[in-house]
Amino acid sequence: MSLSMYQAFIPPTLRQLAALDAILDKAAAHAAARKIDPAVLLNTRLFPDMFPFVRQVQLTTDFAKGPAARLAGLEPPKFEDTEASFADLKARVAKTVAYLKGLKPEQIDGSETRDITIPIGGQPRTFKGQPYLVDFAIPNLYFHMTTAYAILRSCGVEIGKRDFIGAMPA
Numbered sequence: 001m002s003l004s005m006y007q008a009f010i011p012p013t014l015r016q017l018a019a020l021d022a023i024l025d026k027a028a029a030h031a032a033a034r035k036i037d038p039a040v041l042l043n044t045r046l047f048p049d050m051f052p053f054v055r056q057v058q059l060t061t062d063f064a065k066g067p068a069a070r071l072a073g074l075e076p077p078k079f080e081d082t083e084a085s086f087a088d089l090k091a092r093v094a095k096t097v098a099y100l101k102g103l104k105p106e107q108i109d110g111s112e113t114r115d116i117t118i119p120i121g122g123q124p125r126t127f128k129g130q131p132y133l134v135d136f137a138i139p140n141l142y143f144h145m146t147t148a149y150a151i152l153r154s155c156g157v158e159i160g161k162r163d164f165i166g167a168m169p170a
């Protein structure tokens with residue numbers, strides 16, 4: 001049996017977003033327990049030329065909702081990048097989860113050869129659906145999720161591999 005485009009992206013992405021939501025709870029609890037201003041964690045970067053934690057979370061959600069919409073032939077929903085708290089970030093994750101749960105397999109399945117055009121470096125780039133998903137969307141989703149995780153881990157938040165992976169499917 002082959003793996004459909006929907007199966008390859010939506011269920012694992014929902015699992016990652018659930019893991020991200022739980023990590024945000026642990027980060028907020030860490031800040032409260034240690035009397036750290038949450039803005040410190042939200043604005044921490046791994047290196048000065050990298051995006052801060054808050055932007056990594058925004059990009060994780062962008063690489064969840066954007067590819068799903070494009071594969072379904074829809075315009076991706078636009079979220080303002082104004083989150084300034086863990087609660088704001090959790091709300092953004094929840095909006096993303098709700099959007100993904102509203103998509104049906106038949107909207108995404110069969111998109112392997114659909115043309116997907118996105119701007120990269122200010123220039124339009126066209127992919128076929130499957131290479132877009134496998135070579136661009138999924139790696140970007142995991143890059144930003146991993147970087148968000150690494151920022152919190154470097155700040156001493158007690159999270160580990162199981163927190164990153166999230167609940168395993170039955």
